[in-house]
Amino acid sequence: MPPPTNRLSAQLARPFLVHLRSRLPATVLPIAARARAFHASSTAGQTEAKEGTPKATTNIHKLTPLTSEKHPEIKRDPKFSQLTDADLAHFHTLLPPTSILYSASPPTIASSDLMPYNLDWFNLYRGTSQLVLFPRTTHDVSLILSYCHARSLAVVPQGGNTGVSGGAVPVFDEVIVNMSKMNNVRRFDEISGVVVADSGIILEKLDEFLTERDHIVPLDLGAKGSCQVxxxxxxxxxxxxxMRFGSLHGSVLGLEVVSIEWDVEWGRNLVL
Ligand SMILES: Cc1cc2nc3c(=O)[nH]c(=O)nc-3n(C[C@H](O)[C@H](O)[C@H](O)COP(=O)(O)OP(=O)(O)OC[C@H]3O[C@@H](n4cnc5c(N)ncnc54)[C@H](O)[C@@H]3O)c2cc1C
Structure with missing residues (x-):
């Protein structure tokens, strides 16, 4: 499968970004999904295959070449700025140190702290980002995206990084916005089965939460221990x-998204 031609078009291709009009770096992140869970009894007795969770990318000894080397036809768009010390200093005013992972040089070896964020699960795509940000709140995301937009810093949203087409890792030096620290269930209504959860919650954790309440997520896959909602x-x-519950988008009742145009917005079927 070919890599995204560039980060922006890859993000704009996502169905939930149809309302995005900006042509600047990826500016929309769903922050929470309001979805319908299903009563657990509806699948009682079913046997569901459970594959292992994705391997850690740091166990890979022979790294795939950089995406930019494998695909020299893809050029970094010069309209995007390069990260400076001033940018880093600014991010430190927005976020605590535990929400910032930075390296003064691009990671080159598998054991680098930044490598798992730069390399996709299949060891097919590899970028050179030097900065990963871990927002903890919607406000954090809003501040990050506002700043990146103003500075024309390219951004790549990252969930569990189990995707199969390299969409969650940088092609070049994009700032990685990793959602793993936004991982709470916000609300659950046992009568309607509607659950509101942060986008960074791991699918398996959400399913466990709901199973304890006699419901399930209408989605299960081999990467459930790592992938995020x-x-x-x-x-x-x-x-x-x-096959039982249909397309996931059919169960999503709304998204909370951040964009430079809307700031933070809830929408019922906003993008489905
Ligand atoms: C063992 C294994 C089994 C799998 N089985 C299946 C399967 O059965 N069915 C299936 O469909 N897929 C499967 N996959 C693929 C993958 O798990 C799914 O695509 C999963 O939904 C990706 O979730 P993630 O959190 O890892 O997303 P990532 O890989 O982190 O991201 C995927 C895309 O979503 C974007 N993104 C992530 N979070 C956000 C956010 N909060 N806001 C905006 N954009 C965001 C990223 O930028 C990227 O473009 C499997 C993968 C593995 C490794």
């Missing part, structure tokens, strides 16, 4: 429960 919605993931 935001990534699932972004990719409209299918999987083991697809």
């Amino acid at each position: 935001g990534g699932n919605v972004s990719t409209n993931a299918g999987g083991l429960r697809l």
